[in-house]
Amino acid sequence: MINFNKFYKLFNLISLGLVVASILLLFFKGLNFGVDFKGGTLIELRSNDKNINVTSLRQSFSQMNLGDFNVKKFGNENDFLIKIEKKDTSANAIEVIKKDLISSLGGSFNFRRVENVGPKVSSELLKSGIIAIALSLAAMLFYIWIRFEWQFSLGAILALFHDVIITLGLFSLFSLEINLSIVAAVLTIVGYSMNDTVVIYDRVRENLRKFSDIKIYELTNISINETLSRTIITSATTLLALVSIYLFGGEILKGFSLAMIMGVVFGTYSSIYIANPILVKLRVSQKTILTEDTE
Amino acid sequence: MLYFSKLRITLVFFVTLFFIYFALSNFQDPENSFISKRINLGLDLQGGSYLLLEIDNEPVEIQKLQNTTTDIRNFLKSKKINFNDLRIQDKTIVFTIPIMDVGSVEAFFLDKESEINPYYNQYKSHQFDVIIEDSKFTLSLSKYGLIEIKTSSQDQALEIVRRRVDEVGTNEPNIIKRGNNRILVELPGLDDPMRIKSLLGKTANLTFRFVTQNKNDTFGTEMLQFEDGMSEAMVSKRIILNGENLLDAQPQMNNQTNETVVSFTLDRVGAKRFGKATSTGVGKQLAIVLDGKIVSAPTIQSVIASGNGQISGNFTFQSATDLALLLRSGALPAPLNIIEERTVGPDLGQDSINAGVIALMIGFLLVIIFMFFKYKIFGLIANITLLVNLFFLVGILTLFEATLTLPGIAGIILTVGMAVDANVLIFERIKEECKKEKNNIIAFDTGYVKSKTAIIDANITTLIAAVILFFMGSGPVKGFSVTLAVGIFTTLFSVYFIARMLTGLYVVRNKEKTKLI
Numbered sequence: 001m002i003n004f005n006k007f008y009k010l011f012n013l014i015s016l017g018l019v020v021a022s023i024l025l026l027f028f029k030g031l032n033f034g035v036d037f038k039g040g041t042l043i044e045l046r047s048n049d050k051n052i053n054v055t056s057l058r059q060s061f062s063q064m065n066l067g068d069f070n071v072k073k074f075g076n077e078n079d080f081l082i083k084i085e086k087k088d089t090s091a092n093a094i095e096v097i098k099k100d101l102i103s104s105l106g107g108s109f110n111f112r113r114v115e116n117v118g119p120k121v122s123s124e125l126l127k128s129g130i131i132a133i134a135l136s137l138a139a140m141l142f143y144i145w146i147r148f149e150w151q152f153s154l155g156a157i158l159a160l161f162h163d164v165i166i167t168l169g170l171f172s173l174f175s176l177e178i179n180l181s182i183v184a185a186v187l188t189i190v191g192y193s194m195n196d197t198v199v200i201y202d203r204v205r206e207n208l209r210k211f212s213d214i215k216i217y218e219l220t221n222i223s224i225n226e227t228l229s230r231t232i233i234t235s236a237t238t239l240l241a242l243v244s245i246y247l248f249g250g251e252i253l254k255g256f257s258l259a260m261i262m263g264v265v266f267g268t269y270s271s272i273y274i275a276n277p278i279l280v281k282l283r284v285s286q287k288t289i290l291t292e293d294t295e
Numbered sequence: 296m297l298y299f300s301k302l303r304i305t306l307v308f309f310v311t312l313f314f315i316y317f318a319l320s321n322f323q324d325p326e327n328s329f330i331s332k333r334i335n336l337g338l339d340l341q342g343g344s345y346l347l348l349e350i351d352n353e354p355v356e357i358q359k360l361q362n363t364t365t366d367i368r369n370f371l372k373s374k375k376i377n378f379n380d381l382r383i384q385d386k387t388i389v390f391t392i393p394i395m396d397v398g399s400v401e402a403f404f405l406d407k408e409s410e411i412n413p414y415y416n417q418y419k420s421h422q423f424d425v426i427i428e429d430s431k432f433t434l435s436l437s438k439y440g441l442i443e444i445k446t447s448s449q450d451q452a453l454e455i456v457r458r459r460v461d462e463v464g465t466n467e468p469n470i471i472k473r474g475n476n477r478i479l480v481e482l483p484g485l486d487d488p489m490r491i492k493s494l495l496g497k498t499a500n501l502t503f504r505f506v507t508q509n510k511n512d513t514f515g516t517e518m519l520q521f522e523d524g525m526s527e528a529m530v531s532k533r534i535i536l537n538g539e540n541l542l543d544a545q546p547q548m549n550n551q552t553n554e555t556v557v558s559f560t561l562d563r564v565g566a567k568r569f570g571k572a573t574s575t576g577v578g579k580q581l582a583i584v585l586d587g588k589i590v591s592a593p594t595i596q597s598v599i600a601s602g603n604g605q606i607s608g609n610f611t612f613q614s615a616t617d618l619a620l621l622l623r624s625g626a627l628p629a630p631l632n633i634i635e636e637r638t639v640g641p642d643l644g645q646d647s648i649n650a651g652v653i654a655l656m657i658g659f660l661l662v663i664i665f666m667f668f669k670y671k672i673f674g675l676i677a678n679i680t681l682l683v684n685l686f687f688l689v690g691i692l693t694l695f696e697a698t699l700t701l702p703g704i705a706g707i708i709l710t711v712g713m714a715v716d717a718n719v720l721i722f723e724r725i726k727e728e729c730k731k732e733k734n735n736i737i738a739f740d741t742g743y744v745k746s747k748t749a750i751i752d753a754n755i756t757t758l759i760a761a762v763i764l765f766f767m768g769s770g771p772v773k774g775f776s777v778t779l780a781v782g783i784f785t786t787l788f789s790v791y792f793i794a795r796m797l798t799g800l801y802v803v804r805n806k807e808k809t810k811l812i
Contacts, residue, residue, distance in 0.1 A: 044643070110640065111638075112643040113637075114638040116635065116636040120634055121347065121635045129767070132767035132768065136763045143759060180768070184768060187761075187763060191759065191760030192757065194757075195716075195754075195756045198753050199753055202752060226727070229723055230716075233719045234715070237662045237665060237666070237712045238716075240662050241658040241712025244655075245654045245658065245705055249654035249704075250647055253654075253701065253705050256702065
């Protein structure tokens with residue numbers, strides 16, 4: 001048996017530090033929103049000319065008077081991703097860019113993907129993304145509250161906040177792009193982290209009924225150990241699937257799978273080191289469960 | 296508990312076969328396939344264009360206010376009521392009348408049969424809200440009046456958009472309403488939406504009006520620019536003909552001038568009016584005005600009574616074709632703005648499918664190998680379950696002809712990773728029970744019973760996330776929530792029906808074995 005409970009204090013301090021650092025990052029550095037949430041134009045293009053590179057593209061775009069833009073390589077040798085902040089959704093904006101590009105660089109370009117999001121739509125998408133995440137947290141809180149006691153509900157929700165905030169903090173730290181698929185990833189993280197916490201909580205409750213003389217501090221440790229191999233195996237298979245998406249699933253899914261990988265790692269960690277110490281702090285005991293049984 | 300009836304085994308077997316068949320029918324030639332159902336590929340996988348259009352209702356509202364103002368003027372004149380200062384101000388109509396007439400005019404506006412201020416029974420509201428201060432009337436469009444304007448212009452716009460898209464001839468376009476002032480257009484397989492975008496961006500409001508030098512024209516005049524933007528002309532506001540009078544329009548080569556023109560045919564009313572106008576107006580210039588710009592202003596040479604005519608104006612064959620198409624499909628009630636566009640080329644779509652399939656295969660393989668090394672025989676059972684689960688998932692998506700997107704594929708891969716969880720929970724529990732319980736069969740049963748709550752709780756949490764994502768997410772992300780949610784059900788089914796049966800059979804055969812798992 002591993003004594004997880006010996007490190008409750010230490011890891012709680014570390015988590016607290018990470019959460020505070022993440023919040024500071026979110027406040028001062030902010031998130032790198034993609035065109036979905038900020039509006040603007042995204043073009044994924046493939047050139048058939050080997051001489052065309054980021055520098056020459058950047059030069060060519062800077063002559064087009066499009067305001068702030070960003071050019072980067074995207075996967076393949078000749079694939080590039082261009083993001084333009086100017087919100088021009090007029091019918092021929094893309095055609096004009098294509099013509100300008102060909103006239104300044106020659107050759108031909110294949111616009112493999114074009115996304116053009118107007119300011120109104122982007123702010124609506126952002127709003128509905130935030131609502132979706134808030135709603136899912138509320139729904140989880142409610143579900144755990146009816147399935148367990150409020151102490152468990154609080155523990156689970158704090159673990160969720162911990163995971164979501166740290167994942168977003170890492171996205172801020174590395175300036176990774178936040179787009180619609182990241183919202184999907186965050187929601188899935190919420191589901192996964194909850195799932196992991198619930199399995200341990202389920203065992204804690206069972207053990208509270210089974211052992212009438214063991215204090216919660218010890219009891220959480222027993223429960224964590226009993227479910228440990230499941231926790232490890234499930235995290236491992238989920239991570240295997242996610243790493244496979246990250247490595248082979250193409251450029252478009254990279255951000256999504258990366259967010260999920262971070263989320264699974266933190267979700268697994270938090271269901272041990274956030275969810276359980278909270279039960280200890282809240283002095284959960286056999287009595288907590290008893291009230292439920294007599295109802 | 297460890298007895299599985301023959302009926303149950305057969306049933307599970309056939310259900311499994313059924314879904315495997317559906318799943319595999321996706322890979323068959325649709326012509327030779329017995330079942331023609333297949334998974335729809337989202338625009339991000341098959342390539343295509345997604346356009347979200349917003350109707351700019353402001354001009355419609357202003358038009359409505361102008362029309363009502365005219366109606367009110369005519370009404371007050373007919374009732375011989377002296378009115379003052381009738382005008383439109385900040386989107387309201389204001390006027391003042393003598394105090395003694397206030398009552399009768401008010402009654403007229405609030406009459407449920409009122410022609411000027413229609414009453415909507417379904418909303419229990421008039422089109423206009425009327426405020427009266429002393430003898431001053433202020434009419435503003437009511438909440439439902441605005442809704443009525445929006446929905447009716449949305450209906451009309453939808454029809455026109457459909458006609459225009461159909462004329463261009465893309466395969467299986469999807470054109471639907473969004474909210475009360477938006478239209479969503481999905482064009483599968485279209486990798487360059489340029490032409491459609493420019494066609495949808497035009498209102499195509501066509502009018503024929505005389506060019507005039509007389510500023511005091513009874514109908515009023517306005518200065519309009521020519522399409523080339525170089526020159527302008529004063530045009531009467533009196534409309535001789537508009538687009539609604541057109542029966543047909545076609546691009547044509549004019550043999551004499553070698554110029555591309557758009558020839559048109561007018562309906563009976565239009566032909567009559569056109570004949571009358573040309574007979575009185577020989578020698579005058581007739582401006583052909585499209586969306587507030589003069590396309591051309593030919594001088595009338597002779598009476599045109601046939602109802603056929605030509606529009607010339609520096610057209611290329613393409614632009615003449617487009618103009619003819621716009622004229623045939625009719626004018627939009629209001630301008631449309633493209634507020635969101637997402638286009639994926641077909642080659643990128645294919646690349647995404649390939650990458651998705653490779654990631655799925657590798658992910659699946661990694662999980663299978665891992666499970667086999669961890670649990671041996673039980674791992675094998677989990678793996679068989681996983682494979683069947685995959686067939687179930689794809690089979691159900693096929694059965695409902697769901698739309699598969701790239702995030703949807705990610706959802707399938709993720710399901711592969713998470714689906715083993717239920718089996719792991721059960722196996723671990725059986726393992727624990729085996730330590731206390733000598734009888735393998737009892738240990739097996741207790742393992743299943745005791746792990747149930749954890750499995751259900753764990754899956755419901757994921758389901759909650761998926762459902763919220765389904766309702767809040769858009770487009771490709773929705774596809775992810777669908778596969779994730781369906782994956783939860785197929786996982787539970789395969790774990791409790793297939794894996795349970797297989798483990799059961801194995802445990803019964805090895806009841807005496809000391810180290811079962």
